[in-house]
Amino acid sequence: MEPDQPAQLEHILRHMSVGVAILDCSDLRLHYANPFLLALLEQLEPSGHSQDVVGHCLDEILPDELRKIAVPVLQQVCSTGQHLSWSDIPFEGFLAARGRTYWRVSVERTSNTAEQLPGEIRHADDRLLVAVEDVTELARSRLYVNAIDSISSAIAGPYALPQVLDRILQAVQEMVGSTRCAILLIDHSVSGTELLQRRKACTCVHKIGAHN
Structure with missing residues (x-):
């Protein structure tokens, strides 16, 4: 990777209208979240501390109802390496402000080691790449x-x-x-x-x- 590519990638992630998160497979600890995703988390749990969630586990970040749905799916991808995606997930976490919203979600396992195939044993440094896109208007x-x-x-x-x-x-x-x-x-x-x-x-x- 060229020396300036990480900076370019960070610039893209900061300005794109898609939420991106990287989590550790070992404990589902948030390793990275771009501004779009941080803004969504702030809407879910208004506290003014959304910028401080990096380094925390999902159990400490997500509301209980959402956590009960998300955690088993993320653990499944960590265990199997199977890439999962959904095109129109209905969500009512913003019901008062926006009504029912719809989201395109993608979850895949990544590794710093050689490329893994689905079903292979995961390594300690494996991570999850999660992408969340608002497709409400289209839906x-x-x-x-x-x-x-x-x-x-x-x-x-x-x-x-x-x-x-x-x-x-x-x-x-x-x-x-x-x-x-x-x-x-x-x-x-x-x-x-x-x-x-x-x-x-x-x-x-x-x-x-x-x-x-």
Whole structure:
């Protein structure tokens, strides 16, 4: 490797919109994380200390729910040497701010020794290279097109309204991750005063039922 290549590589890693991490296989200790990944970790666990996570094990970095999913997968790659990748992993760790997000994730084992083949015994200095890319907009665009097709086919069915509403709710959940969606149907033939009276009547009935 040329003398200036490490500096060039570091410059690329610092400015790319893909999270990159290097972990030790022995204890899943974080050896390196680029700024994009550090920013993601800060969003997961806002503490202002995301820059200090290098040198810590994943048990000390990741939230419990994410750690329970990630650690077995990383240990599997460390043990087998098999390269694993996923194209559209749904994630709701940023649900309040962004809704459901989607990620392309790649995990592979690397070594400072001669190149290893999958299944070979790992060495003490083996490391994991993890890449994480945000593909939310791409996934949502695809889900939107699929939702339009699904809703259009439901409209042509014999029981259009219930199926259309159900598929709209399903599409919203897939795109933004919401599990508390509701659809309000308003009858425009009813005046505003009459609608308000109906709401008050429903409220009174609800209160009476609650007292009973």
